[in-house]
Amino acid sequence: MAWDTERTKRLLLAAATAEFSEHGLAGARVDRIAAAAGVNKERIYQYFGKKDELFATVLAEALQEALQAVQAEGTGPEAVGDYAARLFDHHIAHGEIPRLVYWEGLERGIAAADSPVRAAFHAEKVTRMQRMLPGLDRVDAGELLLTVVSLVNAWPVLPQLDALIVPDAGDAATRTRRRRAAIVAAVTAAAAAAIESTVR
Template identity: 60%
Template structure:
């Protein structure tokens, strides 16, 4: 029977995602990943090269999926607030991307993997933000997106800090979501207003 290469890769990526999310790059073990996937560990070296390259593949796969699952839709500050709310909801259900990004930042600093693909994804998000808020600069669009990502990614990876600062009463997640959406709306509205000033001054 022919070996199902794509299925094997998928099993390894799934097992590796769980391992890296839980233990990071340094703490992850190839033996555990292979055992979880039910695959000989030699397949990891054959398909991905080494643990670092496997981590790269996991991050690129997770972030590419996120691009498709949570798009920016509509126009105006409401669109950006809506995007933040949906991203927050996504991360509450699946904290894969936030955990991987936090581990990447802690262990690799400014080193970026999958650079061409990720640069294209980021450029696409910036373009969508500019389309939602016509007239804003690329830098402002990037800053707004970083703010949104930081707010939404922090929620599932800093639960202890959230509890210490804001308590753990019922409805805490809903209140945190509302705070994120409100913050993003106000920031987007300020950028939209600022972008209209030159046009208003010329009129």
């Protein structure tokens, strides 16, 4: 029977996503990834190269999936608020994404910005933000997008701050709804302020 290369790659990427999300780049173990995928670890090197290359592939795949799943739709500040809400929902359902992004920042820092693939990905996201807020230049669109991403990604990976700052916010479902609403309000206001600054 022929070896199913694509299936093996999918299994490895799923196992690597879980491993990197839990342990980061430095703490992740190739042998654990291989064991979780049920394959020999030599397959990892054969298909993806070194561990840091596998990490880059995992993050790029996760972000690309999010880009396709959460479309930037409509125009105006409320549309941007809605986009933030849907991105928040997606990242709550796929908590590995914010964790991977934070691990990348902690372990790779500015070096991660050297990737042409990642640069193109984020350039497309800025362009989508400009379409949602016509008249906004790329710098202001980038600032707003950074605000959205920072707000959406921070909450799932900083539970200790949430517990310290908002200790009596109710059960988990209530707390998630309240945080979502707060993000939507902040992003909508930021988008309105950005548009207002373009007409002055």
